[in-house]
Each structure stands twice: as C-alpha cells, then as structure tokens.
Amino acid sequence: MAKKKNSGQLVWLFLALWVLHKEAGILLDLMICIAELVKKLYWLMLVFVGLMSIFSIYLMGLWLGFFSGKEWISILIVILASGLVAFGLLYLMYCLFSWLLQLNQWLGIEVPGLQTSNKHIKIKNLSPAASIIYRLLPEDRYADFQERLHRLTKAKKPLWFIRFKRIQYLLELFWAFVQIKVANVWLSSKNKIEK
Amino acid sequence: MGKKSQPEEPVRLSAIDEDILTCLGRRELYGLEILDELNLGRPSELGFGSLYPALNRLEKKGLIVWRWGDEQEVTGGARRKYYKMTGLGAITLKEVRDYRVSLAARAAEGSSILEGA
Numbered sequence: 001m002a003k004k005k006n007s008g009q010l011v012w013l014f015l016a017l018w019v020l021h022k023e024a025g026i027l028l029d030l031m032i033c034i035a036e037l038v039k040k041l042y043w044l045m046l047v048f049v050g051l052m053s054i055f056s057i058y059l060m061g062l063w064l065g066f067f068s069g070k071e072w073i074s075i076l077i078v079i080l081a082s083g084l085v086a087f088g089l090l091y092l093m094y095c096l097f098s099w100l101l102q103l104n105q106w107l108g109i110e111v112p113g114l115q116t117s118n119k120h121i122k123i124k125n126l127s128p129a130a131s132i133i134y135r136l137l138p139e140d141r142y143a144d145f146q147e148r149l150h151r152l153t154k155a156k157k158p159l160w161f162i163r164f165k166r167i168q169y170l171l172e173l174f175w176a177f178v179q180i181k182v183a184n185v186w187l188s189s190k191n192k193i194e195k
Numbered sequence: 196m197g198k199k200s201q202p203e204e205p206v207r208l209s210a211i212d213e214d215i216l217t218c219l220g221r222r223e224l225y226g227l228e229i230l231d232e233l234n235l236g237r238p239s240e241l242g243f244g245s246l247y248p249a250l251n252r253l254e255k256k257g258l259i260v261w262r263w264g265d266e267q268e269v270t271g272g273a274r275r276k277y278y279k280m281t282g283l284g285a286i287t288l289k290e291v292r293d294y295r296v297s298l299a300a301r302a303a304e305g306s307s308i309l310e311g312a
Contacts, residue, residue, distance in 0.1 A: 140276035141247065143267065144227040150269045169243060176247035183248060187255060 045093060053086035137173060145169050206256055206287045211241070211249045216258060216280055216288045225264060225275035226250070250278065258284035 060082075137145065148169060152162045208216070211233075218224065218232040226246060234240050253259045264275040280288075 139273045140226060140263075141243070143270035143273035143275045144225070144230075144243070146271040146273060147227050147267075147269050172243040173247075175244040179244070179248040180251045183251060184255075 049086055049089050049093075053082045056082055141173055141176075145173060206258065206283070208287060208291055209249070209252075211245055212253055212258075213288065213291055215246075215249055215253060216284055219259065219278060219280040219284075221280075223277045223279045225277050227275075229278065253284070256283075257281060258287060 149162060149166060152165055157165075214233055215229060218229050224232065226243075229250075230241060230243070230246050233246075250259070254261065258281055259278050260281055261276045261278045264277050266272050266274050
C-alpha cells in the first residue's frame, strides 16, 4: 500500500517537474517583467520610503514627547532607528534591483524598455552616479546628455556650472519622458477608439 | 466587398515639428545635432524637453525614421540615434510650405489693396 502511495507521489513529482521545465520560459519572462517594473518603480519607492521615515519620526517624536519625561533621548533613538531602517530598506531595494538586472544580463533576454545593446557591460566602466543615469535613460538620450556635458568640460566651464547644467538637462529629460509617455498613452487610446 | 476608401486625414505639424523636418531635409542628424541646428539664432533656446517629444511625435506619424549609430567616446560609449525624413515627411513639409507661400501672397495682396484705398 505504502509502495503504491510512493509511486503515486513520484508520478506527481515527475509531472510537476515536467510542467515546470515546460513553463520555465514563461516563469523567466515573468521574473524579467517584475525586474522591469521594479526598475520603473525604483525612484518612486525611494521617495515613498524617505517620506514615510520622516513621517514616522515625526509621529513617534510627538508620541514620546507626550508620554515620557526624557523626550530628547527618545527622539534621538527614534531618529537613529528610523534612519537605520530607511537605509536598510533602501539598500535592500538596491540589491534587489541590481540582482534582477544581473539576472536579465545573464539570461540575455531582451525586454521591451530595457536597452538592447551591450549596455550592462558598459555600466561596469562607469562611475556609480553615471551608471544610475545610464540605467534610467534610453541610450540615445544618454549619448546626447553626455555629449552636452563633454562640451561644457571641454570649454573649461567651472565645476559648479557643469553640475548645475547636469541637473537642468536631467530635469529636461525627465520632462521629455513624461510628455512622451502621456502622448503614447493618448495615441494608443485614440487608436483603440478608432478600431 | 472591399472597404470603402476613407479620405486620408491630413498630417498636422506643430511649429517645432516643421522646424525639425526642415533641419533634417536630406541629411541624417542625431538628437543633439538637431537641437544645435534649431537653436542657431533662435530667440528662445529649445531643450531636450521639447526635442524628444517632437521626435517621438514625428516618428509615430511616420514622418521620420531612425537608425542606431556607432558607439562614441564623447558619449561615454553610448550609441546615437540618427534621424532621417521619410517620403511622407517631405510631402507634408512641402504642403505646409506651399500653404505658407500662398498665405503670404494673399496677405501681400490684401495689404496692397489697403494701401491703394
């Protein structure tokens, strides 16, 4: 009886493994889609966590101020703890983000939205700040952005001016990104209505 | 049986779209080159925020096409996108220019009538 049960379980295991093997491609695609989503939501989450930690510090500070005699010690502890928690969360998110991008690189699967060239290989040679910008921008826009900064450096402009211009260009690129997304959504909805 | 042929919707061009198409002409330019051309002697300078949405719009309308260029040192190893005007783009631009010429002619006619009166 026990033998029959075991063989039944083995059959089920075999079937499960077979299905997993068959569906592995779909699972990987799903994981990469999640990676893409995480990439898109990364900055949003960063801002959210920052805001939440500030809000929690504020709330806990108020609460401790009411119920304890030594407010300043409590507030200091809360600030330190919240800071550590926020840092930890950010670091975790960064790790997850990097790992998922690595996964995409190892698998060599092209995902719409992620750049299709040997971009990840190039990232290794860039500074951390440049690599973040490189990951967020489409390749052609990054090229134009870099060239514009290169021109300023070549013209021997002061460092503060170059930094200021970098922020200005990034804001312009962000604004362009928003406009393009809105236009594309509007165009696709218009096409759907026409169909 | 066949579908009734609908009258083709005219392609609309904004001022910046028209400028970009004029810049491209028969040349192939990348984003920053187009921006440089547009800003040459322009009273108010254009930025990335105006350029890329316009390029996206023109591409969606089928007025321009693009291809990837080679990796460059000045761009930090990133590739440029080279844009080129399509046949439809050239036709649309010509139509807009013809309209402007006719408009200017009518305006000139009107002003000469007013001067004569």
